[in-house]
Amino acid sequence: MFNKILIANRGEIACRVAATCKRLGIASVAVYSDADATAKHVAACDEAVHIGDSTAAESYLRYERIIAAALATGAQAVHPGYGFLSENEAFAQACEAAGIVFIGPPVEAIAAMGSKAAAKALMHAAAVPLVPGYHGDDQDAQLLQREADAMGYPVLLKASAGGGGKGMRVVERNEDFAAALASCKREAASSFGNDRVLIEKYLTRPRHVEVQVFADQHGGAVYLFDRDCSVQRRHQKVLEEAPAPGLAAELRREMGEAAVAAARAVNYVGAGTVEFIMTGASHFYFMEMNTRLQVEHPVTEMVTGLDLVEWQLRVAAGEPLPLTQAQLKLDGHAIEARIYAEHPARGFLPSTGTLKHLRMPEGVEFTLGSTGPAASRAPVRIDSGVREGDTITPFYDPMIAKLIVHGATRAEALARMSRALRACEVVGPHTNVEFLQRIVASEPFSSGDLDTGLIERHHDALFAPVKKPFREALALACAALLTREGGAAHGASPWDALTHWRLNSGYTQTLAWREVESDTAFATTFARDGGVQTLEYAEQRDSFTWWSGTGVHEFGATMGDSHITGRVFVDGDVFHVFCLGEAQAFEWQNLLAHAADAEHGEGRLTAPMPGKVIAVLVEAGAVVEKGAPLIVMEAMKMEHTIGAPSAGTVSEVLYAVGDQVADGAQLLVLEVG
Ligand code: ADP
Ligand code: ADP
Ligand code: MG
Numbered sequence: 001m002f003n004k005i006l007i008a009n010r011g012e013i014a015c016r017v018a019a020t021c022k023r024l025g026i027a028s029v030a031v032y033s034d035a036d037a038t039a040k041h042v043a044a045c046d047e048a049v050h051i052g053d054s055t056a057a058e059s060y061l062r063y064e065r066i067i068a069a070a071l072a073t074g075a076q077a078v079h080p081g082y083g084f085l086s087e088n089e090a091f092a093q094a095c096e097a098a099g100i101v102f103i104g105p106p107v108e109a110i111a112a113m114g115s116k117a118a119a120k121a122l123m124h125a126a127a128v129p130l131v132p133g134y135h136g137d138d139q140d141a142q143l144l145q146r147e148a149d150a151m152g153y154p155v156l157l158k159a160s161a162g163g164g165g166k167g168m169r170v171v172e173r174n175e176d177f178a179a180a181l182a183s184c185k186r187e188a189a190s191s192f193g194n195d196r197v198l199i200e201k202y203l204t205r206p207r208h209v210e211v212q213v214f215a216d217q218h219g220g221a222v223y224l225f226d227r228d229c230s231v232q233r234r235h236q237k238v239l240e241e242a243p244a245p246g247l248a249a250e251l252r253r254e255m256g257e258a259a260v261a262a263a264r265a266v267n268y269v270g271a272g273t274v275e276f277i278m279t280g281a282s283h284f285y286f287m288e289m290n291t292r293l294q295v296e297h298p299v300t301e302m303v304t305g306l307d308l309v310e311w312q313l314r315v316a317a318g319e320p321l322p323l324t325q326a327q328l329k330l331d332g333h334a335i336e337a338r339i340y341a342e343h344p345a346r347g348f349l350p351s352t353g354t355l356k357h358l359r360m361p362e363g364v365e366f367t368l369g370s371t372g373p374a375a376s377r378a379p380v381r382i383d384s385g386v387r388e389g390d391t392i393t394p395f396y397d398p399m400i401a402k403l404i405v406h407g408a409t410r411a412e413a414l415a416r417m418s419r420a421l422r423a424c425e426v427v428g429p430h431t432n433v434e435f436l437q438r439i440v441a442s443e444p445f446s447s448g449d450l451d452t453g454l455i456e457r458h459h460d461a462l463f464a465p466v467k468k469p470f471r472e473a474l475a476l477a478c479a480a481l482l483t484r485e486g487g488a489a490h491g492a493s494p495w496d497a498l499t500h501w502r503l504n505s506g507y508t509q510t511l512a513w514r515e516v517e518s519d520t521a522f523a524t525t526f527a528r529d530g531g532v533q534t535l536e537y538a539e540q541r542d543s544f545t546w547w548s549g550t551g552v553h554e555f556g557a558t559m560g561d562s563h564i565t566g567r568v569f570v571d572g573d574v575f576h577v578f579c580l581g582e583a584q585a586f587e588w589q590n591l592l593a594h595a596a597d598a599e600h601g602e603g604r605l606t607a608p609m610p611g612k613v614i615a616v617l618v619e620a621g622a623v624v625e626k627g628a629p630l631i632v633m634e635a636m637k638m639e640h641t642i643g644a645p646s647a648g649t650v651s652e653v654l655y656a657v658g659d660q661v662a663d664g665a666q667l668l669v670l671e672v673g
Contacts, residue, residue: 009081611635
């Protein structure tokens, strides 16, 4: 086994790998960019080496620097994590050339699976079932269009070198094909440096079911069962679970064996995932093989009790697989939710900013081993790469944490997930926590009726306004405000300490609030008359007492007959209340006038998020129609086209291709009319 390894990644996966190293007594070396100088993964490792600027291209993708860091620190092997260089054959090759073990498959296997098109050709030869489609070398646009026409619409265009849900276009009609092809090729070239595409029949209501495989250097290969990752947005996984619900034992074995056959066809070594797309109860087709550890590997760890990172290290060090297929057992059910800094209601746009307040449900230290759990398995696990106070930057994937739960049954895991999500508190960037809660509570998800269109099909229900415990949250916001302004820790007699709200006997004060989410203003009235305190809201007056608890941000109140406790995180004059599993925010309309939030007025052509300009489609002087595409931006993992809000003449273009722009920056000037 190795004494020291370098982790060529960041965030939660770097922390995850470091945890196994620590448990096994292996020293770990972190690498970090400027933006990550104080990141959690740096603290999680024994040493750390700075490798460059904040952009991935100047840091986590600069593999010569990573190899130099490994050599300088005496690391014997490199764990690439996922994303970044994990599926980069040149990197694997360079490690080998430098005498460093790449903890992953052989270079040839990465190469074979790196092109989805070439992989499909190989799988066809290995008799693994494929989705009908075209994956040929000839990339002539007319030929591709003819292939799509012959297949029948809808079709799916995929970047052959693609990944992470990027570089895909669903084409519904033949007249849309040419434009979709151009856009897909552009994204493929800019993201993957290769514009080759393939076409597949776009299957309706399919499931994404994938199989975890593992192979060693001695010819051993096993499957560690399956995961269902059907719940996706923008073709990216949101919720994952193991085992895939409703798979008959026979089918489970059949898919497992097909996955092992796929791995054997490329002489695979290490951890890999064979992704299948499934239709009906039993038809499955090979989609691609990811030659690395997956984001969702924890659900497999939870149902097998195995530490997959430990297996990766053992296999890379030349040991045989710790268990045989017959020894592998499934136990219970596990679900993972990816908590992202993003804005689900705004098309899942990534959101950035400082995590001013971050509270995750109680996780339990996980106790996995190479042949089974070292102790009883933890029912709730949090894999996170950030801490409170850290910033989600536009440079990398905006994931905050992964929440993983285990239960004896799916129903038990589901209940645990629901509870755990309700205990997540994040103030700063927008998050998908509430959205996840809604999916988990939705009928199709809770009944296990999964397919990749679940989110889109239930869009209206998932985004419908929900009724939250408003009065309760308001009572807690008032409690926090009164505590702060009164300077009193306990509500017995806070008024004594008041300065600007001084009173003696009778006292009444109107407090103006704005409910942040709905941007609605309203008022509450406090009164104290002798020993009696009341709070009036919406023409209902209740007796009111409050106190601040012993825990951080803890508050309690009684309002009429209700007794409420929760947490309030106060950010300036915004009171973020977490109670009864819901987050609500109220802004106190202080005496000082609040500058109205800069509204995105119509006609303003501003960047919806920080990012990079990747195409400028008009020049100054261009006369455009309403809706005409003007500029294409890319941020994190998405491409956004900014269109003309009305017909007009472009009088100025303020940015050029390659420019980095800030959130809200004006991109062009359009003279309306
Ligand atoms: P998984 O299939 O393991 O769930 P994804 O496909 O979502 O994971 O990708 C895992 C991570 O790797 C994500 O953070 C994604 O942004 C990143 N990623 C995937 N493919 C690439 C790629 N080709 N280049 C850069 N990053 C990638
Ligand atoms: P990536 O490398 O980005 O992960 P995949 O080929 O694995 O790309 O596809 C990602 C997702 O897109 C799948 O999980 C599935 O939801 C959807 N998808 C892929 N191929 C098809 C298809 N032929 N029909 C319908 N949906 C598909
Ligand atoms: Mg995939």
